[in-house]
Amino acid sequence: MLHKFVIFETETGRITGTVTGSRRSVAHALPPGRAFMAGTADPAQHRVEHGRIVPIGLASKKSKERGLATRDARARRDRLLADSDWSQLPDAPVDRSAWQTYRAALRDVTEQPGFPQQINWPTKPGREESK
Known part of the structure; x- marks a missing residue:
């Protein structure tokens, strides 16, 4: 049956x-x-919001708040990454592997x-003096 x-x-x-088709063919x-x-809508x-088709101008307050929280979290992540760029320099007196792990974890917060x-x-690794 086509839907x-x-x-x-x-x-x-x-x-x-x-699209019109069977669930299997569409999936x-x-x-x-x-x-x-299932349904029809003008793109x-x-x-689609919370499993329902809604008019674009009526995005829920929760959706807007999530957008702001996402923006703020990404900005914090980007600042933390920028603040740790120095740790990847060849002559940085740190445990480079620990900082690489930290930076990978920052990139994965999303x-x-x-x-x-x-x-x-x-957690930011502690600085270690080179020997």
Whole structure:
């Protein structure tokens, strides 16, 4: 049986198109980062939010707050990375491996399950004098 579906970006809820087909055929053809749901919508006027198709101008307060929290968390992460750039210089008197691990953990904070509301920020390694 054929149905009408909207295709949307899983991260943003932006509708990227509509399609008619079976659930199986639509699911099989989805590119990474996209999902689908039954229904019809105008991509210029609607988005998907919390599993529902909603008008773009009516984004929920919670969605806006999440956007601000995401922006702030990424800015903090970027500052911490910039503040630790020096640790990767060849003559930096530090445990380079520990700093690489710390910087990798900073880059991965956006992948944490509670991001952006609950972030387990990595601990900065202590400076060690070279011998």
